[in-house]
Amino acid sequence: MILPSRSGTERRFADRREAGRELADQLKSYRGRSDVVVLALPRGGVPVGFEIAEALGAPLDVFVVRKLGMPGHPELAIGAIASGGVRVLNEDLVHWYQLPDRVIEAIADEEQTELGRREREYRGQRPPIRLGARSVILVDDGLATGASMRAAVQAVRAHQPARVVVAVPVGARDTCQAFADITDETICARTPEPFSAVGLWYRDFSQTTDDEVRDLLQQAYGRVPAPQR
Secondary structure, eight states, X not given: OOOOOSOTTOOOBSSHHHHHHHXXXXXXXXXTOTTEEEEEOTTTHHHHHHXXXXXXXXXXXXXXXXXXXXXXXXXXXXXXXXXXXXXXEOHHHHHHTTOOHHHHHHHHHHHHHHHHHHHHHHHTTOOOOOOXXXXXXXXXXXXXXXXXXXXXXXXXXXXXXXXEEEEEEEBOHHHHHHHTTTSSEEEEEEOOSSOOOGGGGBSOOOOOOHHHHHHHHHHHHHHSOOOOO
C-alpha cells in the first residue's frame, strides 16, 4: 500500500517525532500484536521508530545500514551494506564508472567497521531481536534513492520473517512504488512532487545524535522488553 500526498505544497513535519506519530496512524492494524517488531535505521529513523513502537506497543531495535559512497563523491551511493553481511550494489553506477572490485571492497571494509561500531554503541550487550516468523516493520525518516532500505529489506528477509513492512513518513514516489515489489507492504505517508530531498519536508532535520539513539532505545526497552532470541 502506498499513500500519496494530498498535494505538493503540504506542510512540513515539525520533526522526526511528529512524523513518527503521524506515520503510526497508518499502522494501526499492527497495534497490540505480539508478533510485531519495529526496526529503525539509525540514526534518523530511530526517533520515528520510537513513536511507532510506542503507539503499537511493540519492541524497538536498530537495524544498521551503511551507504557505500562513490570515491571522491561520498554523497553518491553506489550501494549499501546491512547487519547480517548483506551488500547491495547499484550495478548501473558500478558499470558506468568502471569501479574495480578492489575499490568496492575497500569502501565496504571501511563501512563494515563503522557498522559494527554502531551496533555495539547503540545496543550494548543486548542481543538483536529474533526476527523469524515475526512481522517486521522497517522504519526510516524518509526514502530518497532507497539504497539503504533496500539492503535492510534483503538482510531482514534472510531471517525468514512472516512479513516485511517498510514504513516512512515521506519518500520519492518512484522509490516508494519500487519497494512494493520487495516488501509485503510499503507505506509512504507522503509522496510530494517535486520531492528533491527528505530533509526539505522537516522544519527541524537536525542530525540525530548517538546519545539520542541510545536514550530512545533504552526507553523503549524498558517499556516493552525485546523478545528473546
